[in-house]
Amino acid sequence: MDERERIEAATARWAQALAGAKPLAPEALPCGIPVEPLYTPADVEGGYLERLGVPGEYPFTRGVYPTMYRGRPWTIRQYAGFGTAEESNRRYRYLLEHGQTGLSVALDLPTQCGYDSDDPMAEAEVGRVGVAIDTLRDMEILFDGLPLDRVSTSFTINGTAAILLAMYVAVAEAQGVAPARIAGTIQNDILKEYVARGTWIFPVEPSLRLIADTIEFCAERLPRFNPISIAGAHFRDAGGTAVQEAAYTLADAFAYVETVRARGIEVDRFAPQLSFFFYTYTDVFEEVAKYRAMRRLWARVMRDRFGARRPESLMFRFGNVCGGHSLTREEPLNNIARVTLGALASVLGGTQSMFTAAWDEAYAIPTEESARTALRIQQILLHESGAARTIDPLAGSYYVEALTERMERAIEAELLRVDAQGGMVRAVETGWVQREIHREAYRQERERQAGTRVVVGVNRFRDKRAAPPVAMHRADPALAARQAARLDQVRRTRDGARVAQALAALREGATGKDNLMPLLLDAVRACASVGEIAGVLREVWGVFREPAVV
Amino acid sequence: MRVLLVQDSTGHSTGYHVVARGLRDAGHEVILGGALLPREIARLAGEEGAEAIGYRIMDAAPAILVGRLVAELGRAGLADVPVIVGGIVSDEDRPRLAALGVAGVFQPGATLESIGAFFGGLAAARERRDAGSRR
Numbered sequence: 016m017d018e019r020e021r022i023e024a025a026t027a028r029w030a031q032a033l034a035g036a037k038p039l040a041p042e043a044l045p046c047g048i049p050v051e052p053l054y055t056p057a058d059v060e061g062g063y064l065e066r067l068g069v070p071g072e073y074p075f076t077r078g079v080y081p082t083m084y085r086g087r088p089w090t091i092r093q094y095a096g097f098g099t100a101e102e103s104n105r106r107y108r109y110l111l112e113h114g115q116t117g118l119s120v121a122l123d124l125p126t127q128c129g130y131d132s133d134d135p136m137a138e139a140e141v142g143r144v145g146v147a148i149d150t151l152r153d154m155e156i157l158f159d160g161l162p163l164d165r166v167s168t169s170f171t172i173n174g175t176a177a178i179l180l181a182m183y184v185a186v187a188e189a190q191g192v193a194p195a196r197i198a199g200t201i202q203n204d205i206l207k208e209y210v211a212r213g214t215w216i217f218p219v220e221p222s223l224r225l226i227a228d229t230i231e232f233c234a235e236r237l238p239r240f241n242p243i244s245i246a247g248a249h250f251r252d253a254g255g256t257a258v259q260e261a262a263y264t265l266a267d268a269f270a271y272v273e274t275v276r277a278r279g280i281e282v283d284r285f286a287p288q289l290s291f292f293f294y295t296y297t298d299v300f301e302e303v304a305k306y307r308a309m310r311r312l313w314a315r316v317m318r319d320r321f322g323a324r325r326p327e328s329l330m331f332r333f334g335n336v337c338g339g340h341s342l343t344r345e346e347p348l349n350n351i352a353r354v355t356l357g358a359l360a361s362v363l364g365g366t367q368s369m370f371t372a373a374w375d376e377a378y379a380i381p382t383e384e385s386a387r388t389a390l391r392i393q394q395i396l397l398h399e400s401g402a403a404r405t406i407d408p409l410a411g412s413y414y415v416e417a418l419t420e421r422m423e424r425a426i427e428a429e430l431l432r433v434d435a436q437g438g439m440v441r442a443v444e445t446g447w448v449q450r451e452i453h454r455e456a457y458r459q460e461r462e463r464q465a466g467t468r469v470v471v472g473v474n475r476f477r478d479k480r481a482a483p484p485v486a487m488h489r490a491d492p493a494l495a496a497r498q499a500a501r502l503d504q505v506r507r508t509r510d511g512a513r514v515a516q517a518l519a520a521l522r523e524g525a526t527g528k529d530n531l532m533p534l535l536l537d538a539v540r541a542c543a544s545v546g547e548i549a550g551v552l553r554e555v556w557g558v559f560r561e562p563a564v565v
Numbered sequence: 566m567r568v569l570l571v572q573d574s575t576g577h578s579t580g581y582h583v584v585a586r587g588l589r590d591a592g593h594e595v596i597l598g599g600a601l602l603p604r605e606i607a608r609l610a611g612e613e614g615a616e617a618i619g620y621r622i623m624d625a626a627p628a629i630l631v632g633r634l635v636a637e638l639g640r641a642g643l644a645d646v647p648v649i650v651g652g653i654v655s656d657e658d659r660p661r662l663a664a665l666g667v668a669g670v671f672q673p674g675a676t677l678e679s680i681g682a683f684f685g686g687l688a689a690a691r692e693r694r695d696a697g698s699r700r
């Protein structure tokens with residue numbers, strides 16, 4: 016009997032011994048993948064080098080970099096921004112002083128949707144869910160005293176991402192920093208906006224063109240900047256499973272790769288700058304398996320389908336957020352435990368940068384104190400837990416390796432379903448992806464309300480005497496007027512002829528095929544506003560019409 | 566009853582879609598209006614013959630938006646169409662919404678059952694009223 020047979024015999028003996036007792040109830044991950052009560056070497060496929068390898072080498076299952084956190088810890092990047100540029104600048108300085116290592120800018124909805132702060136569409140929203148940026152002036156204030164060659168900045172911006180990127184480059188120029196030295200990320204992932212996040216502006220085709228323009232521009236001019244962060248996070252937080260999150264994100268990524276390649280640009284010229292972004296919830300092993308499976312899948316598809324050759328093109332670099340839908344408004348301090356579990360899973364899953372949400376973010380913008388506690392979760396994880404001490408520490412776990420395989424196959428199967436819809440762009444336009452996510456969200460909500468999906472403090476162990484929390488962060492009612500006044504002042508002092516000329520050139524360019532980034536740079540340098548620039552593009556391209564999905 | 570579901574912005578709409586399915590499963594007819602300004606909501610309510618309006622409000626100051634919607638409904642001769650708000654509503658805003666005549670407010674933690682039953686109650690009240698006016 017060889018060892019494998021002996022292991023199988025021993026496992027059978029164990030199962031038989033159990034059979035007399037109460038049988039173990041079947042269990043599954045939240046995404047539906049069944050989980051056995053015990054895993055053994057018999058559950059793990061062979062081929063260590065082909066399936067796992069070493070960190071920094073194909074297929075990158077064990078991590079994208081050779082040294083991972085031994086070489087450099089993940090970037091601690093807390094999402095923040097509210098009110099005016101001055102207030103947000105103060106919060107960024109506070110976070111950096113307390114040990115944050117990268118910036119992540121939250122923008123208000125008018126900025127994300129391409130409206131100025133004095134636009135009627137912007138009313139009641141100026142500076143509320145993020146900072147208001149109208150012109151280059153605001154962006155200069157936002158980064159006042161923060162040298163752009165020394166910090167890296169992530170912008171959660173999509174419909175107007177190209178405009179914000181142009182502003183960031185212009186701020187660097189004004190600071191005397193060469194654009195080639197700036198580092199950061201714009202989210203710039205429009206396909207998921209149509210499905211789950213909602214800050215789309217233009218129809219699909221011109222939106223994809225704008226994204227390809229930024230990818231091309233960064234490949235040529237900004238080697239340290241990620242022109243896109245293909246985001247599964249929003250599929251997940253809209254109710255999708257971990258498998259849907261992974262599959263739809265990869266499907267989006269493949270659509271972007273195809274769009275840029277269709278311009279005749281070689282995959283290895285731009286693929287190294289593609290990055291990803293996900294939610295990590297509290298089911299630790301599901302999340303670890305998800306990230307390990309995605310790394311392997313991405314490397315394989317990029318190599319075999321798209322012919323990428325540079326190792327950097329095959330590296331699945333991702334950032335993540337912990338919190339979101341996994342947080343509860345009931346007994347909100349419990350959220351610190353939830354975020355901690357997600358953060359641990361992210362580190363065990365090999366993240367490159369992380370945002371840990373504050374415990375009060377289920378219902379409010381965090382206070383300085385709750386934001387600090389959220390930051391501390393990552394520092395405790397890094398310096399006290401030991402989770403970062405060795406690379407990919409869960410590798411070789413019979414369970415984790417078996418689960419990684421299962422997860423990879425489940426993601427592939429979901430990708431085939433997208434293909435059957437005619438690919439991701441088509442599946443988004445017809446509303447198929449939206450329906451898939453809504454159905455799953457509804458199923459989960461019914462399970463929560465029935466109590467079959469346990470949420471501690473909500474549908475199990477609920478303390479009925481606990482008072483519901485109150486929001487502590489107060490929006491400043493005078494803020495919109497203050498922001499509009501600054502915009503008005505910029506409009507009165509800028510060179511009007513130069514603005515008109517830049518916008519006219521942009522209008523002309525938008526009808527053509529050339530890269531729009533140089534024209535956007537001219538426009539923002541002239542202090543044209545986000546609303547003016549988006550307005551010109553809206554005139555030329557029109558707006559996206561949401562498919563009615565019930 | 567015919568329920569028009571609308572929201573103030575496009576993002577974070579999981580609850581909106583979940584409630585839409587919940588109302589449908591509770592036997593109501595649901596029209597998804599998407600993200601609309603108050604004026605557009607009133608117009609659509611008239612066109613669709615909505616018998617109730619469910620308004621998901623996420624980020625904005627709810628009293629401002631609901632105040633406008635109520636005014637627009639009045640102008641359109643639809644003052645009797647009840648407005649139900651869903652979302653996070655602060656303690657200060659609750660009496661403001663009540664003063665504007667909002668029929669109900671559902672916050673996080675509300676069950677699909679309670680929402681479905683509330684709309685069921687509105688439908689029953691509407692039937693009684695219609696029956697009364699026919700007598």
